Amino acid sequence: MAPRPAPKRETRSTRDMILDAAERRFAERGFAGVAMREIATDAGLRNQASLYNHFRNKQALYEAVLARGLAPIVAVVSESGEAAESEVGQGAMRKDTIDAFLDRLLDYLEQHPHLPQLIQRAALDDVRHLRAAVPRLLRPIYAQGVHTLGQSDGPWQRTDLPLLAAGIYHLIFGYFASAKLLQVVGGGDPLSPGAVARQRRFVKKAVAELLGVGGRRRSGRS
Amino acid sequence: MAPRPAPKRETRSTRDMILDAAERRFAERGFAGVAMREIATDAGLRNQASLYNHFRNKQALYEAVLARGLAPIVAVVSESGEAAESEVGQGAMRKDTIDAFLDRLLDYLEQHPHLPQLIQRAALDDVRHLRAAVPRLLRPIYAQGVHTLGQSDGPWQRTDLPLLAAGIYHLIFGYFASAKLLQVVGGGDPLSPGAVARQRRFVKKAVAELLGVGGRRRSGRS
Amino acid sequence: MAPRPAPKRETRSTRDMILDAAERRFAERGFAGVAMREIATDAGLRNQASLYNHFRNKQALYEAVLARGLAPIVAVVSESGEAAESEVGQGAMRKDTIDAFLDRLLDYLEQHPHLPQLIQRAALDDVRHLRAAVPRLLRPIYAQGVHTLGQSDGPWQRTDLPLLAAGIYHLIFGYFASAKLLQVVGGGDPLSPGAVARQRRFVKKAVAELLGVGGRRRSGRS
Amino acid sequence: MAPRPAPKRETRSTRDMILDAAERRFAERGFAGVAMREIATDAGLRNQASLYNHFRNKQALYEAVLARGLAPIVAVVSESGEAAESEVGQGAMRKDTIDAFLDRLLDYLEQHPHLPQLIQRAALDDVRHLRAAVPRLLRPIYAQGVHTLGQSDGPWQRTDLPLLAAGIYHLIFGYFASAKLLQVVGGGDPLSPGAVARQRRFVKKAVAELLGVGGRRRSGRS
DNA sequence: GATGAATGAGGATTCATTCAT
DNA sequence: AATGAATGAATCCTCATTCAT
Numbered sequence: 001m002a003p004r005p006a007p008k009r010e011t012r013s014t015r016d017m018i019l020d021a022a023e024r025r026f027a028e029r030g031f032a033g034v035a036m037r038e039i040a041t042d043a044g045l046r047n048q049a050s051l052y053n054h055f056r057n058k059q060a061l062y063e064a065v066l067a068r069g070l071a072p073i074v075a076v077v078s079e080s081g082e083a084a085e086s087e088v089g090q091g092a093m094r095k096d097t098i099d100a101f102l103d104r105l106l107d108y109l110e111q112h113p114h115l116p117q118l119i120q121r122a123a124l125d126d127v128r129h130l131r132a133a134v135p136r137l138l139r140p141i142y143a144q145g146v147h148t149l150g151q152s153d154g155p156w157q158r159t160d161l162p163l164l165a166a167g168i169y170h171l172i173f174g175y176f177a178s179a180k181l182l183q184v185v186g187g188g189d190p191l192s193p194g195a196v197a198r199q200r201r202f203v204k205k206a207v208a209e210l211l212g213v214g215g216r217r218r219s220g221r222s
Numbered sequence: 223m224a225p226r227p228a229p230k231r232e233t234r235s236t237r238d239m240i241l242d243a244a245e246r247r248f249a250e251r252g253f254a255g256v257a258m259r260e261i262a263t264d265a266g267l268r269n270q271a272s273l274y275n276h277f278r279n280k281q282a283l284y285e286a287v288l289a290r291g292l293a294p295i296v297a298v299v300s301e302s303g304e305a306a307e308s309e310v311g312q313g314a315m316r317k318d319t320i321d322a323f324l325d326r327l328l329d330y331l332e333q334h335p336h337l338p339q340l341i342q343r344a345a346l347d348d349v350r351h352l353r354a355a356v357p358r359l360l361r362p363i364y365a366q367g368v369h370t371l372g373q374s375d376g377p378w379q380r381t382d383l384p385l386l387a388a389g390i391y392h393l394i395f396g397y398f399a400s401a402k403l404l405q406v407v408g409g410g411d412p413l414s415p416g417a418v419a420r421q422r423r424f425v426k427k428a429v430a431e432l433l434g435v436g437g438r439r440r441s442g443r444s
Numbered sequence: 445m446a447p448r449p450a451p452k453r454e455t456r457s458t459r460d461m462i463l464d465a466a467e468r469r470f471a472e473r474g475f476a477g478v479a480m481r482e483i484a485t486d487a488g489l490r491n492q493a494s495l496y497n498h499f500r501n502k503q504a505l506y507e508a509v510l511a512r513g514l515a516p517i518v519a520v521v522s523e524s525g526e527a528a529e530s531e532v533g534q535g536a537m538r539k540d541t542i543d544a545f546l547d548r549l550l551d552y553l554e555q556h557p558h559l560p561q562l563i564q565r566a567a568l569d570d571v572r573h574l575r576a577a578v579p580r581l582l583r584p585i586y587a588q589g590v591h592t593l594g595q596s597d598g599p600w601q602r603t604d605l606p607l608l609a610a611g612i613y614h615l616i617f618g619y620f621a622s623a624k625l626l627q628v629v630g631g632g633d634p635l636s637p638g639a640v641a642r643q644r645r646f647v648k649k650a651v652a653e654l655l656g657v658g659g660r661r662r663s664g665r666s
Numbered sequence: 667m668a669p670r671p672a673p674k675r676e677t678r679s680t681r682d683m684i685l686d687a688a689e690r691r692f693a694e695r696g697f698a699g700v701a702m703r704e705i706a707t708d709a710g711l712r713n714q715a716s717l718y719n720h721f722r723n724k725q726a727l728y729e730a731v732l733a734r735g736l737a738p739i740v741a742v743v744s745e746s747g748e749a750a751e752s753e754v755g756q757g758a759m760r761k762d763t764i765d766a767f768l769d770r771l772l773d774y775l776e777q778h779p780h781l782p783q784l785i786q787r788a789a790l791d792d793v794r795h796l797r798a799a800v801p802r803l804l805r806p807i808y809a810q811g812v813h814t815l816g817q818s819d820g821p822w823q824r825t826d827l828p829l830l831a832a833g834i835y836h837l838i839f840g841y842f843a844s845a846k847l848l849q850v851v852g853g854g855d856p857l858s859p860g861a862v863a864r865q866r867r868f869v870k871k872a873v874a875e876l877l878g879v880g881g882r883r884r885s886g887r888s
Numbered sequence: 889g890a891t892g893a894a895t896g897a898g899g900a901t902t903c904a905t906t907c908a909t
Numbered sequence: 910a911a912t913g914a915a916t917g918a919a920t921c922c923t924c925a926t927t928c929a930t
Contacts, residue, residue, distance in 0.1 A: 014914080014915095029347070030252050030254060030255070030347075031255070032251065032252060032254040032255035033252070033253070033254035035898080035899070035900085037898090037899090037900095045915080045916085046915080046917090047915070047916045047918095049903085049915075049916060049917080049918095050915050050916065051901095052900095052901070053913070053914055053915070054914090057901075058900065058901090117346055120342065120346060120399075120400075121346055123399070123400040123402070123403035124252070124339055124343060124346075124400070124402070125251070125402070127402050127403050127406045135407060138403075138406075138407045142408065154431070155431070156427075159420060160423075160424050160427070163397075163421055163424040164424065164428070166396070166400070166408075167393050167396075167424070167425075170392040170393055170396030170397070171389050171392055174388070174389075174392030175388060175392070177342075177345070178342075180345065180347070180349055181344070181346075181349050181360075184349045185360045185361055185364045198381060198382075198385065201382075202382050202385040202386065202389070203389075205377060206386070206432060209376070209377070209431050209432055209434075210431055210432070236889080236890090257925085258924080258926085259923085259925095267890075267891090268891065269890070269893095270926085271891060271892080271926085271927080271928090272889075272890050272891070274925095274926070275889055279925075279926075280924095458893080473698065473792075474696050474698060474787075474790070476695065476699035477696070477697070479921085480922080481920090489895090490894080490896090491894070491897095492921085492922080493894075493895060493896080493923080493924090494893070494895065495922095497892070497894070498893090501921075502921070564786065564790060564843075565790055567843070567844040568696070568786060568787055568843060568844070569695070569846070570694070571846050586851045598875070599871060599875070603864060604864075604867075604871070606852055607865055607868040608868065610852075611841075613840075614837055614840030614841070614844070615833050615836055618832070618835075618836030618840055619832060619833075621789070622790070622832070622836070624789065624790070624792055625790075625793050628793045628794070628801045628804075629801060629804045629805055642825060642826075646833070647833075649821060649822075650876060653820070653821070653878075654875055680910080680911090701902075701903065701904085702905085703902085703904095711911075711912090712911080712913090713912045713913070713914095714903095714904080714905085715905085715906080715907090715912060718904090718905070718906080719910055719911070723904075723905075724904065724905090890930100891930080893928085893930105894926105894929105895925105895926085895927085895928105896924100896925100897923105897924080897925095898923085898924070898925105899922080899923065899924075900920100900921095900923100901921090901922105902918105902919080902920065903917100903918080903920075904917100905916085905917095906914100906915080906916085907913105907915080907916105908912100908914090908915105909912080909913085909914105
């Protein structure tokens with residue numbers, strides 16, 4: 001996906017500047033809502049034509065943005081998944097394993113809060129319009145996630161596991177993706193450090209409940 | 223595909239045809255991705271100009287679509303919320319109360335599967351661009367939802383409740399909104415009756431776990 | 445090819461203005477050399493967008509221009525052809541029949557001198573890019589022409605007739621099509637009335653020679 | 667597809683590769699219809715910029731193509747013309763002189779069938795846009811052609827001769843230039859060896875008729 | 889209320905050309 | 910001599926909107 005001679009490192013290559021700008025814009029307003037001109041301007045180019053030296057067209061740029069944005073998330077998930085697999089044996093997943101995974105994922109999302117928006121938008125669009133790249137990227141971690149969840153100890157049957165995986169995904173990504181809405185409906189900035197920390201604690205507890213590693217069960221607030 | 227009060231006359235009014243067409247289109251491709259021309263065509267009009275006899279402009283049409291789409295959902299939620307409130311007294315929410323709420327909501331969403339897409343899209347867009355109508359519609363049920371959840375018995379603190387509300391929302395709506403993606407990544411049609419039924423059972427169980435009314439706790443699959 | 449409600453006759457309809465402008469421009473500089481903007485301006489439209497209310501795209505406009513330009517020529521040829529057929533019986537075509545045909549054709553071309561350019565350009569382009577309309581228009585008169593020439597009395601075999609038809613066509617149309625070049629290479633305006641009259645006499649003589657009705661044969665200038 | 671003096675080295679120079687590619691393209695789609703990028707690609711260059719190492723700009727390349735394409739044709743015509751002049755004395759041109767000329771010209775055109783297209787296109791375009799080179803190339807042979815025809819014995823007056831010259835030119839070049847159209851309207855490939863041979867016989871006969879050296883006059887098919 | 893037409897603004901993309909390497 | 914990249918201008922076409930009918 002990245003042919004160019006390898007960046008000299010001194011500054012971000014033009015290609016990366018473009019990807020950065022496009023990522024921000026596409027996350028904010030979606031594929032159709034972004035004009036190539038804005039991306040060019042944001043990337044420090046004086047002219048949209050320059051974009052086409054780096055990406056064949058808008059669609060190709062969009063896909064490159066998605067692939068680049070997805071990669072680290074896929075990495076976090078798959079590394080954590082492998083770690084979890086190797087620990088199993090004690091009968092079920094341990095809470096701290098899960099928490100470690102969630103921490104890594106949320107650390108990354110907190111630093112790249114528009115990625116979930118980008119991904120949700122892609123999920124809403126007809127994915128068949130995307131080249132195979134994206135599905136190919138997602139399918140493996142989806143399968144792995146489902147498999148890893150099989151190690152858990154919740155009240156789940158085999159056929160529930162894909163739904164559980166999707167549910168946890170929505171729990172985590174939905175918060176960031178709907179941040180703008182939450183801000184209007186709730187109040188306060190959902191992306192402020194404090195708010196993200198609260199959400200982090202919430203997600204850990206919620207996932208623990210769902211996976212049946214909730215510990216002090218039933219003694220909750222009483 | 224056309225829900226509302228059930229048309230007395232065999233044909234829907236032009237205005238409703240337009241709203242129907244726009245709802246489908248906006249759900250599929252978002253505000254920016256839809257051209258007035260398509261909506262006109264879909265609505266059986268030969269000319270886009272006709273749209274402007276019914277809606278001042280694209281923005282107004284979009285908001286009308288959102289308002290119309292949101293209303294029944296708000297109704298379901300708020301009715302269920304009131305019912306729940308009136309039952310409380312026995313110490314905590316009962317599982318069947320919750321299930322009844324989820325059933326009604328999922329019944330509706332199953333029949334209008336693109337509404338979640340429409341709403342997710344709106345949530346992703348900068349909501350400030352929408353007239354006050356939408357926030358005004360959502361804030362009450364959000365507040366009510368948070369309050370109702372206060373009756374629950376999970377391991378949640380007061381400050382967790384808004385996050386819990388949002389989480390449950392994402393759990394439910396995310397499934398429908400990401401249907402296209404799930405289809406590609408998973409396989410099978412997530413909107414088929416069987417798939418929706420599975421998701422319904424899953425959501426009930428998951429919410430029960432989160433709200434601490436899980437019943438056969440810890441004895442899960444063992 | 446002309447849907448519109450039928451022109452009120454008071455002035456040329458916008459559609460016709462567009463066709464007129466496009467005919468001139470396409471004849472002058474060919475399909476690729478003409479910008480939609482020029483055509484719009486020439487047609488008295490303040491904006492190129494208006495063109496697209498009348499023609500789906502540049503290609504469709506081009507084809508409409510060709511069809512409209514070809515029609516009268518096809519008519520002249522086919523009417524003359526039928527006249528010629530009905531006269532036959534005296535053994536061979538009569539010179540005055542041929543001259544009448546050439547007069548009518550050259551009358552028309554003299555008044556529409558850019559049509560031959562337009563047609564030559566179309567002939568040079570890959571005709572497969574044109575919708576079937578054009579070939580469908582030309583094939584019949586080509587066949588008819590070949591058949592009519594079969595009545596002639598030149599030294600031609602059956603297999604020569606298509607080539608003879610094409611040759612006569614080139615003789616007639618080539619003059620107008622290459623007018624610009626002739627002007628530079630020769631001198632004088634090939635489209636001036638005098639020059640056209642000379643060409644008319646020449647063509648009549650030349651065709652008579654080719655068809656073997658040359659009369660004072662061999663006594664030429666001697 | 668690549669004619670010129672026969673390359674000493676097995677590979678043609680870049681400049682020639684460019685000229686070859688440009689000749690093909692310009693013949694196919696005309697000056698305005700061809701992009702520098704295509705020419706570069708066709709010529710085996712990875713970048714359009716390279717073209718500008720060999721030709722100052724598109725216009726200069728076009729003129730170089732025309733000059734290179736025209737030169738051999740001019741040579742054939744002028745050599746044949748001189749030969750004809752030196753033979754005169756017997757009262758009129760001999761048929762075999764004419765046939766020899768036509769054979770040489772058609773031999774060359776048969777091997778370079780897109781040259782007539784290229785030239786016809788140039789003739790259609792406003793020739794004043796071309797630098798003087800092209801007119802300067804054509805004027806002499808035109809004058810010579812007209813003079814040579816003065817030796818002929820047809821029914822032609824002095825003022826007819828330029829028209830006769832142009833007519834014969836159209837007869838010969840028009841066939842190749844309109845090949846694409848003939849293929850669609852007639853049928854069969856007009857550039858196949860058989861078809862070209864037929865056209866060659868036809869042209870010889872036709873020119874003979876026009877020049878009054880037709881021999882077996884009036885005994886044609888009877 | 890529906891429509892054909894007009895239109896300004898802007899959409900993505902291509903163009904020929906230049907410059908530094 | 911070849912290339913990657915940049916760029917201003919232009920390309921075709923679509924957009925939302927308006928107006929007269």
